[in-house]
Amino acid sequence: MSSQARRLLTSAHLALVAAVSIVYMTDPVVAPAMWAVMGLSGACALLIGTHVYRPAHRWPWWVLAAGLLTFIAGDTYYFVMEEHLGASNPFPSPADACYLAMYPLFATQQRAISITHPLGDILVLALLARLLTPSPVDGSDRAVRLLVLGTVTSLATDIAYGIRFPLRMKG
Structure with missing residues (x-):
C-alpha cells in the first residue's frame, strides 16, 4: 500500500473517530452506540494496521485487538443494562467478566493475570x-x-x- 493510501486511511479513521466522538459527547441517547463504534473502529485499525505494516510479530497486535474488543463488549453490555434495561450499576455482571478477560489479553507477553x-x-x-x-x-x-x-x-x-x-x- 502506498504511503498516500496509508495517510488517506489514517485520515479517514481519525475523521470517523472525531465525528463519532462529537456525537458521543453531545447526544446522550446514542452515546453507548457511539462508544461501541469507537472501540470497534480501534480494533479494526489495529487489525488493518497489522495487515498494512506487517510487523515481524503480528500476534501481539491481534491479541491487543482482542483485548480492546472484550473491553468494548463489557462496556456495551454495561451501558445497555444500565441505560436501556434499568439496572442500576450492575455488579457483578458479564461486563466484569469481559473487563477481567481484557487484562490478560493486554498482558499476554508478561503472562500476568489481573484479578x-x-x-x-x-x-x-x-x-x-x-x-x-x-x-x-x-x-x-x-x-x-x-x-x-x-x-x-x-x-x-x-x-x-x-x-x-x-x-x-x-x-
Missing part, C-alpha cells in the same frame, strides 16, 4: 513503562504515543468512574 480493575490498571501502567524503557518516545514513533494517550485516558476514566460510582458492598 481486579485497579490491579489491571497498574499492570497496564507497568507494561507501558516497560514499552517506553528500551526506547523512549521520540517524534517519529506515533504508535507508541497513541498507546500512551490511550492508556492515560483509560486510567483517567477508570479513576473518574470510581469516584462517581464508588463500590458499595451489600451486607
Whole structure:
C-alpha cells in the first residue's frame, strides 16, 4: 500500500473517530452506540494496521485487538443494562467478566493475570513503562504515543468512574 493510501486511511479513521466522538459527547441517547463504534473502529485499525505494516510479530497486535474488543463488549453490555434495561450499576455482571478477560489479553507477553480493575490498571501502567524503557518516545514513533494517550485516558476514566460510582458492598 502506498504511503498516500496509508495517510488517506489514517485520515479517514481519525475523521470517523472525531465525528463519532462529537456525537458521543453531545447526544446522550446514542452515546453507548457511539462508544461501541469507537472501540470497534480501534480494533479494526489495529487489525488493518497489522495487515498494512506487517510487523515481524503480528500476534501481539491481534491479541491487543482482542483485548480492546472484550473491553468494548463489557462496556456495551454495561451501558445497555444500565441505560436501556434499568439496572442500576450492575455488579457483578458479564461486563466484569469481559473487563477481567481484557487484562490478560493486554498482558499476554508478561503472562500476568489481573484479578481486579485497579490491579489491571497498574499492570497496564507497568507494561507501558516497560514499552517506553528500551526506547523512549521520540517524534517519529506515533504508535507508541497513541498507546500512551490511550492508556492515560483509560486510567483517567477508570479513576473518574470510581469516584462517581464508588463500590458499595451489600451486607
